[in-house]
Amino acid sequence: MKTDDHKANSTSTETVVKYHGLRYLITDIMIKIIIYYKKNGLRWVLSKARALFSGRLPVSWDIPLPSRYTERRCKVCGVGELIFLEKKPNIHGIAADIYICRNCLVITNVSAYQQHGEDSDSNERVQRDSSEDFYRYTVEEVKNIESLVEANKEIIRSVLPYLGHVQDRVFLEIGSGKGLLLVAASELGFKKVIGVDYNTTSFMETKKLIKVKNNIFMFNNIDDVPPEDKADCFVMWHTLEHIPKPNDFFKLIDKRLNQSCILLVQVPQYNHLYLCDTDYHFYNEPSISLLLKNNGWHIIKLEYDCKLQFMAVIAKRR
Numbered sequence: 001m002k003t004d005d006h007k008a009n010s011t012s013t014e015t016v017v018k019y020h021g022l023r024y025l026i027t028d029i030m031i032k033i034i035i036y037y038k039k040n041g042l043r044w045v046l047s048k049a050r051a052l053f054s055g056r057l058p059v060s061w062d063i064p065l066p067s068r069y070t071e072r073r074c075k076v077c078g079v080g081e082l083i084f085l086e087k088k089p090n091i092h093g094i095a096a097d098i099y100i101c102r103n104c105l106v107i108t109n110v111s112a113y114q115q116h117g118e119d120s121d122s123n124e125r126v127q128r129d130s131s132e133d134f135y136r137y138t139v140e141e142v143k144n145i146e147s148l149v150e151a152n153k154e155i156i157r158s159v160l161p162y163l164g165h166v167q168d169r170v171f172l173e174i175g176s177g178k179g180l181l182l183v184a185a186s187e188l189g190f191k192k193v194i195g196v197d198y199n200t201t202s203f204m205e206t207k208k209l210i211k212v213k214n215n216i217f218m219f220n221n222i223d224d225v226p227p228e229d230k231a232d233c234f235v236m237w238h239t240l241e242h243i244p245k246p247n248d249f250f251k252l253i254d255k256r257l258n259q260s261c262i263l264l265v266q267v268p269q270y271n272h273l274y275l276c277d278t279d280y281h282f283y284n285e286p287s288i289s290l291l292l293k294n295n296g297w298h299i300i301k302l303e304y305d306c307k308l309q310f311m312a313v314i315a316k317r318r
């Protein structure tokens, strides 16, 4: 009997504990909802709740984030919060702070922003200085210049099916560097070929190495491109990742493009071999899709070069 009494008492105590436990749990959830509502607004809370109940929540909202992390807003989607992912050595062996956007999943090298700031003038200086070595020809490249141009023609051939007669088309490349894509486009028959790069001396080197037609025009800045030369084919070959504010850039370039313009982009995937001071973003499928969609582009084709870990996108204007 004694045992039974004890059992009876125990059951009743458990019920009370469970009842209070449930009450505290509900109160706790309500308090959390109110805190998150105050901090982030109703839409954010609803989207998190939806994600939680559909099992899609990428990161638990119970992870305490130091305030310095939550202050950062993603420069790619403009709405997501950047959260600290890890420290990663860059190509010079220096640890970089790597963040990821909770919304578009772009991987951001916050150390690059901390080092160079976000204004376009400082970015221009950094990109120009760093390109001096990168764009210098090696002895091997000089020897194989013709085959390098042929390889660049292959890149452009991927967009030719979407362009029609290239004889009537204007080709524009931002971040054209040595200008081998420009030479290739010119040889493939584009009417006019325009390159923009902070560093124009590399293209001078190319002109010394190979005969270049006179329909190629090189500019230091997008603003210097004649406004009547609207592009039908717009290429950014390993350039997008160097742009600190890609949405501002797309707004700027928009008036330089024809309505039927085709875009060709290649970017490196996230890999410490490609991590350097001048790379701000490592794009992946969700982030590049959202960036392009938000700027009026529709992806026709997305391909990977898994050997080199690059991702290429062909897009048209919507």
Ligand SMILES: [Zn+2]
Pocket (backbone or CB within 6 Å): 074, 075, 076, 077, 078, 079, 080, 101, 102, 103, 104, 105, 106
């Ligand atoms: Zn984002």
